[in-house]
Amino acid sequence: MRKSRSQGSLHPYYPLNRRFFLLQENVSLVIPWVIGFITFMALEAVSMVYSNVLRDHVNKQFDGLCKAEVAFFITRTLINIVAIGGVMRFCNLIRAGITWKGPEVIEL
Numbered sequence: 001m002r003k004s005r006s007q008g009s010l011h012p013y014y015p016l017n018r019r020f021f022l023l024q025e026n027v028s029l030v031i032p033w034v035i036g037f038i039t040f041m042a043l044e045a046v047s048m049v050y051s052n053v054l055r056d057h058v059n060k061q062f063d064g065l066c067k068a069e070v071a072f073f074i075t076r077t078l079i080n081i082v083a084i085g086g087v088m089r090f091c092n093l094i095r096a097g098i099t100w101k102g103p104e105v106i107e108l
Contacts, residue, residue, distance in 0.1 A: 027094050045077075
């Protein structure tokens, strides 16, 4: 008995999950993504500090724009930390064997 199109892909190596649009539950690129994400957050922090120090040197004071930029950066950093935590939880669930694939078709 063949799967219908609504149940998933007919290709045996790339099961298509219609609910979450996953081609495969594969965690091989999650760790490099997290490392890159953290690296670019640090790069953004360095560039923000450099621009604020330069602006402070030119204006001789920290202005409202500097304070707003720092507040925005801290807020985004906290949101990014929560996002990375969610991705790592998802990665650990996949490694533990939990799946979000639909039920398999059992032929009798």
